[in-house]
Amino acid sequence: MTQTTTVSPYRADEHGFFGEFGGAPLPPFLVEPIAEVAREYAKASADPAFQEQYQALLAKYVGRPSLLYFAENLTAKLGGAKIYLKREDLNHTGAHKINHCLGEALLAKRMGKTKVIAETGAGQHGVALATAAALVGLDCEIHMGAIDVAKQHPNVVRMELLGAKVVSVEEGGKTLKEAVDSAFGVYAANPEEYFFAIGSVVGPHPYPSMVRDFQSVVGREARAQVLEAEGKLPDYLIAAVGGGSNAMGLFDAFLEDEAVGIIGVEPAGEGLEGSRHAATMTLGTPGMLHGMHTKVLQDANGEPSAVHSIASGIDYPGVGPQHARLEQLGRATYVTASDAETLDAFQLLTRTEGIIPALESSHAVAHAVKLAPTLPADAVIIVNLSGRGDKDVDFVAERLAQQSK
Incomplete structure (x- = not known):
């Protein structure tokens, strides 16, 4: 008798596609660094020690x-x-952002990265990632649109107090989209050292599923x-x-x-x-x-x-x-x-x-x-x-x- 496994229509396939949406259409130089994140996240998801450490932080720290x-x-x-x-x-x-930032910081540490880099809009993701980086001992760099830097000044101060480098992005509309572009550019130049900690269920596979899992x-x-x-x-x-x-x-x-x-x-x-x-x-x-x-x-x-x-x-x-x-x-x-x-x-x-x-x-x-x-x-x-x-x-x-x- 052949046993079949039912896959939820609400989940991504092995290539990160939710139906026609998702995937990882990337320039060649980013294919392997992002694939490495996918491989290491799959290993961490199946590792009881990683999950135990993460759940303990949710309870005792968050x-x-x-x-x-x-x-x-x-x-x-x-x-x-x-x-x-x-x-x-x-x-x-x-905010909810700390849920996935802790998971991403732990994964970065597991992968041997020394820095985490990310975008932020309102600053909550940036503050949460700077917090998680300080906790696990990683450097942190946050890119933020210039309009949001002015609008969310208290969060900029918090990030800097936590030891993060805050980069004000002056290009284009000077908001979240440009912050993502800017951070991605720095990451692409040095993926060996940096872990890109995307702040939402967006980006190439595995990020939409990974961030969702940490937020679930x-x-x-x-x-x-x-x-x-x-x-x-x-x-x-x-x-x-x-x-x-x-x-x-x-x-x-x-x-x-x-x-x-x-x-x-x-x-x-x-x-x-x-x-x-x-x-x-x-x-x-x-x-x-x-x-x-x-x-x-x-x-x-x-x-x-x-x-x-x-x-x-x-x-x-x-x-x-x-x-x-x-x-x-x-x-x-x-x-x-x-x-x-x-x-x-x-x-x-x-x-x-x-x-x-x-x-x-x-x-x-x-x-x-x-x-x-x-x-x-x-x-x-x-x-x-x-x-x-x-x-x-x-x-x-x-x-x-x-x-x-």
Whole structure:
């Protein structure tokens, strides 16, 4: 009798393809360095000692499990479904990013690398990687668009205090896409010494799967926690999507539960009718970006478009290939929230629950504000509160002051 193995349609194949999306289309000089990462990650995944070390750090250093918090005041104010917040903002360094940064830093150390290099937008990935590098004894270099350096100055200071070299990228739009380009250029020149620690479920194989795996602790915890609290699975999951790491972290444990609705929220920015948005899933088309085939916002020449969001961490013209596949299969729905809606949600959560969310996370909150009143009182929504808003308070204060004039 021949035994067959069923592979989930939601997983990548051995070449890193989620259906037509993903892969590793790279210039020849990067093929072997990235293949080495794939080989070593496969070994580490199967190594109980590596997994034990990683899980111990999540518990004893990050402070996991993070809370699943019933937002009782917000629920009462909106009416309708119960809203739960998965409190990734309570992690050490204040966001979900530490989950994969620790894994990547441990893998870099295992591979004998001496430096980690990465991009960052809002600065949370940069802070988390600088933290992990300090912990395991690696040098750290972070590339950040000049606009974001100014906008997220407190995180720049944190990275430098942690010993990281912060490179301000002045080219192009001076935001996240350019930061990725810049960091990739340095890595490509010296892959023997550097480990590229991509900050989301994007890039060439194995990064979309590897970062998702490290982030999947979020969904596993949430699944167990909501079953304990409510005795059932949630009706909806909601998370912000730029590259999509916090969203995949929450979604992963529920993909086979077809009754659970999955919603990703991306930036509508100043409106979908113009170019001042980052709504890749809504308006993007298949294309190549940063070593992957995925959905991309492209100009008339097929180049990645300039994008905008009030939240620096999700102003990216692409998206993780697994998200593109989930949409294609109809397993997840992708909607948008504007800058104005996001700012309103930021203030609403702050004033009703005493929780200041990151502007990235506020996109997800904004959609929950719309959805909850349309559902019955016994429905349950889990919102991934991917980060805290300390980094955003000065920028928000400036925006609110401008609006009041």
